Amino acid sequence: MTTPLKRLGRKYAAPQWRWYLGGTVALIITNIIVLEIPQLAKKVINALAAGTPLDSFTTLSLAIIGLGLAQVLIRTTSRMMIFWPGRALEAAVKDDVFSHMLRVPSSLLSRFSIGDLTSRLNNDITQLRIFFAFGALQVLNVIFISIFTVSKMASIDPILTALAISPMIPMLLLTKFMMPRLYKSMRESTEAMGRLTGKISETFSQAHVIQTMNAHGAMMSRITPDNDAIFEANVRTIWIRTLIWPVMIILMGLSQFATLAWGGRQIIAGHLSVGDIMAFNIYIGMLTFPFASLGIILNVYQRAKPASERLEDISGLAKEDDATQSLSPARRLDGEPLLEVSHLSFSWTDDRRVLDDISFTLCQGERLGIYGSIGSGKSTLFNIITRLLSYKEGSIKLRGQNILEMRPSAVRKSIAYGLQQPLLFSESVRSNLCLGLDEEQVSLYELERCTKQAQVYDDIMRLPETWDTLIGEKGIKLSGGQKQRLALARLLLRPAEIIILDDVISAVDHDTEHRLIDSLLKTKAALVIASHRTSILEPCDKVLVMKEGRIVSFGKFSEVRALIETIASEEEAKSIDLGSKKSVHESTEVRI
Amino acid sequence: MNKIDHKSSVGALSFASLFTLWPWLRPNKKLVLAGASMMPVVAAISMVQPLTVQRAIDEGILKGNFSTTMNWATACLALSLASYIFSGVQSLTTSTAVHRMIRDMRTALVSHVLRLAPAWHDHQISGALATRATSDFDTLSESLNQGVLSSIIDIMVLGGCVIGMFILSAKLAIVAVIVLPVITWVVIWFSRKLNDSMLESRRNLASLNGFTQEALTSLNAVKLLNAEPGVTKRFAQLNRKFRDAQLENVYYDSLMFSTIDGISSITLGIVLFIAIKGTSLGDGLTAGIMVAFVQYVQQLFEPLKMLGTKMAMLQGALTSIQRIQSLLGRSDFVPGDQPVKWPETVGIRFENVSFRYRDQGSLVLKNVTFDAPAGTSLAIIGSTGSGKSTIIKLLAKLYSGYEGSILVGNQSIEPLRPDAVRAHMGIVPQDIVLFEGSIAFNMTLGREGVTRADIVDACRLIGADLFIEQLPGTYDFQVREQGSNLSHGQRQLIVFARALIGKPPIVILDEATSSIDPQSEALIQEATKKILQSRTVVVIAHRLETIKRCDKVLVLEHGEVRELGSPAELIAKKGRYHELVSLGGAHISSQ
The missing domain is CATH 3.40.50.300 (P-loop containing nucleotide triphosphate hydrolases)
Incomplete structure (x- = not known):
């Protein structure tokens, strides 16, 4: 049983494999460069700690500058190459779903409100794009970082690596736990905003009537609950954000503490060099965001799944032509009435x-x-x-x-x-x-x-x-x-x-x-x-x-x-429509 | 129409407009101050932290002293904890203050717009106006919280880092002096590009969404014209434009992120280069200093990666502030500030009143003169566009700027407060507007000083009490949106009763044109009869029975008084009124 998300992926993302491949290669090169720089720096620091003359390292520092420049180009390339298929996919899915909407019998499509349809075209397809671009980039990032960075760290000292990484695990769990709550309060705010927008535009469009009836106060009292709801949902969002994000600071602190405490012991014992500590510090900095983003990636997937299902609700509707059994070409039968x-x-x-x-x-x-x-x-x-x-x-x-x-x-x-x-x-x-x-x-x-x-x-x-x-x-x-x-x-x-x-x-x-x-x-x-x-x-x-x-x-x-x-x-027995040219409109049409 | 220039360039928006927010922020002064006082603390912590790392290495590890190492490492951890607490409190306090401010400003804006003159509203698209009250505030709160506030901290942290660098080693800190101007330039350049491309893609998205809505609304028309392929093609065009604009945004975003990332590596190279040259000159840099310095460099660049996006947000905030303030600054009110003191019954007189709406060339009313003495009823009849509703709009002070004079109780209404005038009038608009809430609420619509007895009196007068008392909860019966759980007749009666509450000296009735079921019709006729007898009444009439019951009839044609007199007089005159009445009910060809 293939899921809608898989089907969409096969249809729209798979043909873009060249971009993904190019982006992946560029990403690997970026990772290699980024990981090499602390290694070069380590040598300088170690020499400094040992008190050896540094003149021979001049070219090394220049090499770091050169690598920095290369990094700009290659990282830009990797990001562009992975984000592009997302945009291409977004546009292609949008074209196809919209085109499908126009070809579905209106009696079927009218089950959905226009707001709903527009929202599916916008929000749900955006979710897909995020999944196939941002999600893809982050997944690749995490994979490479785990492979390259962690193995580099482990080659310096496996125990220190384990100690330094262990605080990331509670961080990951926390993010996973808080993210749904974060999105829930964000959704509440969006929903209240939707209601408020409806009420405000209705209110503004009836400004005449409201002034006529001196109903200013009544209108304001109608707007207040939603305005308050938005405020409350937003404040809740901030609480959750505050809990999630600065936690990263403290966990980084824990990693750093582990590095200094355990690493320091190892240096004193002569197993590690000071340069290793510095390299470690840099690597921990590199790990934080990708690991923190694991929770986000999970959420991106959780949101892309229902989005793809909502899109299939539309693209799965039979087109008008499909319902026609035998499509014989138009004939002209003379003598028959028109x-x-x-x-x-x-x-x-x-x-x-x-x-x-x-x-x-x-x-x-x-x-x-x-x-x-x-x-x-x-x-x-x-x-x-x-x-x-x-x-x-x-x-x-x-x-x-x-x-x-x-x-x-x-x-x-x-x-x-x-x-x-x-x-x-x-x-x-x-x-x-x-x-x-x-x-x-x-x-x-x-x-x-x-x-x-x-x-x-x-x-x-x-x-x-x-x-x-x-x-x-x-x-x-x-x-x-x-x-x-x-x-x-x-x-x-x-x-x-x-x-x-x-x-x-x-x-x-x-x-x-x-x-x-x-x-x-x-x-x-x-x-x-x-x-x-x-x-x-x-x-x-x-x-x-x-x-x-x-x-x-x-x-x-x-x-x-x-x-x-x-x-x-x-x-209209009792009404005398004095020359009014208006006739009463009540559409019995299928939609609107 | 006040058009907003979307292409406002960065320079045109002044940062000073941020300060115009202060009056709105002032009620939350304490929160703001609390949050603001946390900011330097957070910056100071991030300044001090790498120094503890340096001590741990230089004084602990390198000297082989493990307990010293642990002490400094613990200090480092404690600082992380402190940083978490302070930045947490800071973001909670300031964001709460901002969201409160947004809530209050939104209320004030809606309230202000609702008070602006109908003549101004006539020239607005209500959807676009609503955007001011919704998405502009959304943009503002997002840009203030995630853009402005966090970039203030970022800049402080940045400053802290630079100070820390100088404390560590003035020589190495030169690197900061070299790199910062470059970074600043990069960030500013990119933030402009990002802002432009963001606006461009938003514009493109707006036109794509506009087209989508129109196409889906017109689905049947599209199908009937076999226009599906053409419409799909147009959609694809707009979609591609949006995609390309987005792509530009993505491009700058990627490039900026990578550039700053790359500069951070390059800076590291420069630091090492200076260190190498420095030690050979005999400056004595320690390994701990180097490690700490590298940490500063990392700290310096982390916020910079986001600063460009935040700057772009700041520009969004400035645009929103400008739009909101320009709307709040509008003062297109109907003039008049004197209180209204009318006796229980008053007469109405129009003397040579001529009027045109602002942009339309032709006069809607031409020299209209009539009077309705106290306690009498006047029916105004005429075809659509004859100026009937304009007469009552002027009488209710919804519009100003007419020639001639309108007198109520022999006193011109011109200097009177518009809402006070309307508070002395019971007005029944043509379209029945009911809101979600109790019947009692729908009757008072928030008017103060109205008692339950006043409501019951008004209902009793027109016979609305009969059905209301049979509803569950009687006057507390919850009316659904648009009054959908009431019959047409019931809705009409509620609106009638609403107009009569507080015994206003004048009642204005704009009869509904659409015909309804006979039962409701009978109820309404009965109620109308009661209203007509009660006080001075002006009615835009469509029903023959209503007209016949009035003391006077005014036949309006193309803004001019064509006939004026009692129904009996006009019948005898055999003019236009007679013609209309003799057409009777069947009027399928009433032209």
Whole structure:
């Protein structure tokens, strides 16, 4: 049974073996140099103690300087060569996991919050990088130091070596014992910080309301507990740190004591030289950090393991394409209706049907209006038609071919579906329009055509850098209506046989709306338009009225008009929406 | 928008800004002083310790005197113990003081920002503002604790080492004089590079994360546009930029670590070189001095290896301090400082009020004149953007800078304290905002001097007491976040009652537009009726029944008063109001 961490290591770290090998070689050379310097120094000290003339040692001291210079180059190389695969791995895993996220059905991915997904992409992959870079370097370091340093020390005096090293063992145990506690209090602080960040941004975004209600004090009292929790967790962290780190000082002291006491006895007895003591002192200094880091390495592993599992939770999800049994190429069955939905039913759980026995057909060039209140199942229907959601009961055929047998991307190529919410990126207008297309392949003519059709061309021309204006958080803010029309233009840029618009022009003003409908009606594609507005439904060839997941009426607008008005008045009987152009948004989409 | 220049160079940030923290640190003066007094002790210990090693060797070992050796070795161990205790106490006291300071500053910052005028808030991205209160403080506390404080000790220890070296042998100590300037230069140079590359990689990470969030939020749009490959490609681009920026950081970090490590070896070589030349000149260096000296050299370089990183942190601290202080220094308050003394009922009058929001060119209100005499109710109706909500924002002193005058009880509200004005108004905002906590807490929202009797009175007036008394714990019933364990109608009633507590002379009601279940609707209508009869009321109305119950109706269009009069008068006039009312309920094409 291979663990996720092993699988990740094999896939991403193993191909980097050349870097690891180079780094290891450089590390060995560094160790040899570093260990040789005290040996050279020892000779000088011993001569000094013996009172012999020192002139012959001049070249030796110069050699130490030379070795120091070599050390800079080779140690840099070793660190770079071992850290690089970590960074490369981090980037590669991130690319792959993100790419996988985009290809998983949204109904599966929506089980995770976006914060959670981003955190997995950041924190968990960082843990992997630390394991495969810092962890690797430290493991190698400890191995070499144990082999080289300890053996060098042992060759001077095995008993002294044992005495000098023995205090490192309790230090190691202490680190191992304290580290989980340290990380626990650090995690508590991070979690409290997460809660606080949420509360503070919520508070700031409601500054108006808070001032309106003079609720300043109440808001502050909501923030205090988490602020205090952060303080307490941080202080606890300091206590633990204080216990761990300066302990190294005292343990070093113990090692030094052992060296002087036992070593001194040996020198007096004539078994050792003073130079040996000095070399020992230096070696102890070299051992401290790598040995102390054993506890850290263990922890790095302990954190990388669950991180790799959390990543496999994502990368183990089936992709959309995987779920498609036989991916026959798109066929063209002439004579079949363009879209045929028959006896389609859908429910999230068993108790209530969101869609109940839906059947209709859509022919080439037809305009179908859909009226339905919130929760009537319109958006679910569109999600199923475009394979954002899967279904079990009934069938949907696109030109006679079952859509479950087609690749989702092929279905979406034929059916352009504009979501209720215009989802745009904080990039340029052009990038937003060309999302997913090669920007250089899209001609200016095409951009103009689709934006004019969506009645947003003039708006774009008024922007400071027209097509290249940055929009969204880092750039110019667009109004709700402009966003909707831009998203619509993005949709119209792509050729499609069917265009589905789910209440996409709710924030568009009256005059623009008229022009928009006129231009939309000119497209050759078949149109499915969901809307609350009679001005939009009226020009449609047929109107389908939905209520609670069922089709309650289907026919020409004139035939269903009375029903629509009844439903509308039932719903908002007591409200008089005085010319408000807002329509109530409640997304029944799969996510956000 | 106050843009912060991320590229602030090292020089531009003054160390003086560190001292601006003192007022915040002062309450914890004792802790700070205790910690600070430990620092020289720690430095002194590390200065003395190698000297005990030297004595142990020269006076004990080399003279064959074992008991002397043991005495000095024990002294050396005792110093280690002392060093542990002192540095432990030092780090506990100073860090506790710093974390307390951070906690207090954070509270003060949030509190300050919440008091700034809505007009200022309109131009802020609340997420970015929240960053000031969260991650900037995080950076600050980390850099202060691990950067500033520990580098102060490092520098002291460094000084101690140099002094110790001179005590041992002035000749050998020359090496320190040679090496230190080089090291200082290396550390400063690297810390700049590290700081720059750290900022650069942080910027890159921010844009990568921003893109990731947008892409995941837009997952369905991405799928529908078959844009997965394109989005993946863009992600990879940003990811690679981040990786490369990180790599630069890693490069400088490795190079600095190795350089300082190498210089420590080189220094050892120089020390030996000088020693060799020295003894041949007949200076008489002992083996003990050499061993101790080598230990000094090691001690000297250990903190230096980290000093560059710490310096980079210091720059992070300075940037954070600057951002936090500039926010704390903002004084965009709505002007007015006089207390409010209104009688139990007051009239409201707008006289030729015109107003525009700061950056928008067009007037939102144009010469608006109307009055609502004491104890009457006024309904304001009009389409979105007609200026309805601006009227109540001005009345509640959320915004200032209008032309004309707004009078309450024949007295201009301009010189009055904004929060005092609002304390005399019961305001029901359009969006119901409820917090986690008891019903009683949600009614008072921390207002002082409100008794349980006041709460019960207000609830009774609008009939909210009926449902509250049936809840477990009645007024102590715990409301969940956003009021999710209450029905829509119940939530609305709580907000109504909240506005009526303390019998404010004026009630402002911004009716919710969304329709709700008939039962709640009936409750709310009943409550609205009670409110309208109670005192001077201004209501932005969406419900026909509400409007009909008001004494006066103001029809607003494009910021201008189009019609003003009693409902009956306006119906008779057959104008815009009549038109709207005759549309009745069915308004799917209400445009």
